[in-house]
Amino acid sequence: MQYFKKIIQFALPYKRFAFLNIIFNVFYALFSALSFIALIPMLDVLFEQDKIKAIKEPTYTGMLDIKDYFKDYLSFKVHDFAQDDASRALLLVISLVILLFLLKNIFRYLAMYAITFLRNGVLKDIRNELYKKTVNLPISFFSEKRKGDILARTGTDVLEIQHSFLSVLELLFREPLTIIFTIIMMLIISPKLTLFVFIFIPISGFIISRIGKTLKKKSDQVQKEQGVFLSTLEETLGGLKIIKGFTAEKLFREKFEESTSKFYRFSNTLLNRQNLASPTSEFLGISVIAILLWYGGKMVLIDGTLDSSSFIAYMGLAYNILTPAKAISKASYSVKKGNAAAERVLEILETESNITDLPDAQDKTEFSTEIDIKNISFKYQNDFVLNDFSLKVPKGHTVALVGQSGSGKSTIANLITRFYDVNKGSINIDHLNIKKITQNSLRKLLGLVTQDSILFNDTVKGNLLVAKQNASDQEIIEALKVANAWEFVENLAEGIYTNIGDSGNKLSGGQKQRLSIARAVLKNPPIMILDEATSALDTESEQLVQKALENMMKNRTSIVIAHRLSTIQKADNIIVLAKGEIVEQGKHEELLENKGVYYNLVKMQSLS
Numbered sequence: 001m002q003y004f005k006k007i008i009q010f011a012l013p014y015k016r017f018a019f020l021n022i023i024f025n026v027f028y029a030l031f032s033a034l035s036f037i038a039l040i041p042m043l044d045v046l047f048e049q050d051k052i053k054a055i056k057e058p059t060y061t062g063m064l065d066i067k068d069y070f071k072d073y074l075s076f077k078v079h080d081f082a083q084d085d086a087s088r089a090l091l092l093v094i095s096l097v098i099l100l101f102l103l104k105n106i107f108r109y110l111a112m113y114a115i116t117f118l119r120n121g122v123l124k125d126i127r128n129e130l131y132k133k134t135v136n137l138p139i140s141f142f143s144e145k146r147k148g149d150i151l152a153r154t155g156t157d158v159l160e161i162q163h164s165f166l167s168v169l170e171l172l173f174r175e176p177l178t179i180i181f182t183i184i185m186m187l188i189i190s191p192k193l194t195l196f197v198f199i200f201i202p203i204s205g206f207i208i209s210r211i212g213k214t215l216k217k218k219s220d221q222v223q224k225e226q227g228v229f230l231s232t233l234e235e236t237l238g239g240l241k242i243i244k245g246f247t248a249e250k251l252f253r254e255k256f257e258e259s260t261s262k263f264y265r266f267s268n269t270l271l272n273r274q275n276l277a278s279p280t281s282e283f284l285g286i287s288v289i290a291i292l293l294w295y296g297g298k299m300v301l302i303d304g305t306l307d308s309s310s311f312i313a314y315m316g317l318a319y320n321i322l323t324p325a326k327a328i329s330k331a332s333y334s335v336k337k338g339n340a341a342a343e344r345v346l347e348i349l350e351t352e353s354n355i356t357d358l359p360d361a362q363d364k365t366e367f368s369t370e371i372d373i374k375n376i377s378f379k380y381q382n383d384f385v386l387n388d389f390s391l392k393v394p395k396g397h398t399v400a401l402v403g404q405s406g407s408g409k410s411t412i413a414n415l416i417t418r419f420y421d422v423n424k425g426s427i428n429i430d431h432l433n434i435k436k437i438t439q440n441s442l443r444k445l446l447g448l449v450t451q452d453s454i455l456f457n458d459t460v461k462g463n464l465l466v467a468k469q470n471a472s473d474q475e476i477i478e479a480l481k482v483a484n485a486w487e488f489v490e491n492l493a494e495g496i497y498t499n500i501g502d503s504g505n506k507l508s509g510g511q512k513q514r515l516s517i518a519r520a521v522l523k524n525p526p527i528m529i530l531d532e533a534t535s536a537l538d539t540e541s542e543q544l545v546q547k548a549l550e551n552m553m554k555n556r557t558s559i560v561i562a563h564r565l566s567t568i569q570k571a572d573n574i575i576v577l578a579k580g581e582i583v584e585q586g587k588h589e590e591l592l593e594n595k596g597v598y599y600n601l602v603k604m605q606s607l608s
């Protein structure tokens with residue numbers, strides 16, 4: 001129930017639709033019960049024509065006799081209208097029944113109409129919240145989660161909530177009200193018979209709840225498996241080249257089919273268990289009806305304490321509570337099933353981001369003195385990646401980070417951008433700890449070129465607009481020129497309006513790099529963080545990229561993570577990292593003279 005309550009919070013903005021739904025359902029339930037009562041005079045017309053003729057207008061004698069009064073009054077009216085013509089009486093009663101059923105169904109539709117806006121509104125809002133949360137959660141959250149799992153939660157789990165929880169909402173008033181009105185009518189016709197109905201309700205409730213017991217667990221398995229095969233699909237799409245290239249189709253197909261087989265088994269158990277609900281409750285219901293037929297039949301045929309038309313209408317009413325009773329037992333299953341989906345959705349919605357703005361965090365709009373990394377230590381999981389690392393980058397300087405693969409270079413970029421928080425020490429910009437700067441304003445100060453060029457399935461222009469939403473075409477072309485990208489964009493079929501494919505697949509590696517550099521250039525931030533791609537480029541495109549980098553670093557403060565050492569010869573300071581610690585630093589020439597680690601790196605690269 002706790003999940004149900006939380007999901008209901010999302011329905012609050014749509015409560016006016018819920019109110020409308022309740023009002024319409026009250027009418028629905030009322031007409032639903034009345035439509036059976038209206039059968040009584042019709043049956044009277046059919047069975048007891050002689051009696052009708054003798055009827056006089058009845059007088060109201062009090063609540064206890066309301067049933068007889070109402071019945072006699074209707075019969076009287078029918079008689080009055082029919083004027084001894086049985087077919088006219090029949091016609092009138094049938095019209096009444098038709099009218100009542102019409103009204104009942106109109107209100108039923110109106111009630112469903114109103115609740116539709118609530119159901120789909122909640123669906124929309126939960127998905128939007130999930131998206132917002134997904135963007136807000138720290139990068140670290142997603143290194144452990146599979147993408148397919150997030151897709152499953154946003155897609156099918158939310159849909160499951162809509163199906164199960166919110167369909168319950170629709171029933172919440174309609175079915176109990178129908179039961180209440182029907183039982184009132186039944187009580188009016190025969191309190192004695194109705195006693196059996198009251199015995200039946202708790203017994204069937206017990207049986208039904210036993211069947212639904214393991215439903216949440218089963219449903220959870222189904223939803224989880226959905227995440228697994230969506231992940232496989234997602235990875236397959238991303239890695240098609242490798243899968244085909246390594247002829248690993250079978251491996252991945254087996255992985256996928258293993259998951260769908262599991263899904264098949266889990267959902268069979270789930271569905272079969274859930275499908276037990278309706279047959280069970282219908283059978284329980286018909287058993288009660290059998291008992292009613294037995295006792296009621298005796299009352300009519302032997303004791304004569306109940307007239308036959310009331311009895312038939314009564315049986316109609318008794319059958320009428322079966323449908324809502326079935327719906328309620330089904331709904332109790334839905335809640336259990338929905339609980340599993342809601343738990344998965346709420347797990348994401350309720351994850352607190354561990355990288356948040358402090359309450360007194362300030363907006364920083366300018367960079368004026370230096371970046372000061374002070375004695376920081378950091379670990380992703382168990383082992384420290386950076387140990388007591390310190391570095392100063394004065395305004396206007398270019399600092400280069402070099403060192404073997406895995407030495408922690410990209411990690412430093414992750415920490416300055418605050419994708420992760422340091423475990424010890426502090427990173428300060430203009431003597432202000434970056435934890436005390438709002439993330440938004442901090443990242444506005446930074447231009448970022450990541451090691452793997454991250455591009456979107458959009459046009460060249462669309463990809464650059466990420467950096468500056470209102471940039472004009474002219475500005476975009478300027479940025480492309482600085483990044484040495486204009487020369488190839490110019491020759492694309494539709495220039496800057498050319499779509500570059502999924503993650504920029506229609507471009508070459510060097511072109512992708514230059515485009516992501518152009519994106520950072522367009523943003524024009526005071527600080528550039530550049531994680532140069534490791535992919536080997538041919539000499540010509542290497543020079544193009546290098547020129548792009550040089551252009552970009554001009555008059556800026558830059559931290560450059562370099563793999564091609566030629567890029568950084570002009571850097572003000574070169575930091576040589578090994579296993580998260582600084583082993584050497586200085587200018588290119590100084591380091592060469594030292595004949596240390598850097599010297600060896602340069603020697604190796606010039607050989608290759």
Ligand SMILES: Nc1ncnc2c1ncn2[C@@H]1O[C@H](COP(=O)(O)OP(=O)(O)OP(=O)(O)O)[C@@H](O)[C@H]1O
Pocket residue numbers: 143380381385403404405406407408409410411412451
């Ligand atoms: N998200 C992560 N979770 C756990 N460990 C990580 C994560 N990212 C990086 N690491 C580990 O941190 C260490 C430093 O990684 P980092 O990416 O900073 O290296 P790098 O110097 O940029 O290497 P390269 O030159 O290959 O880009 C590596 O040992 C790596 O295994």
Ligand SMILES: [Mg+2]
Pocket residue numbers: 409410411451531
């Ligand atoms: Mg790296």
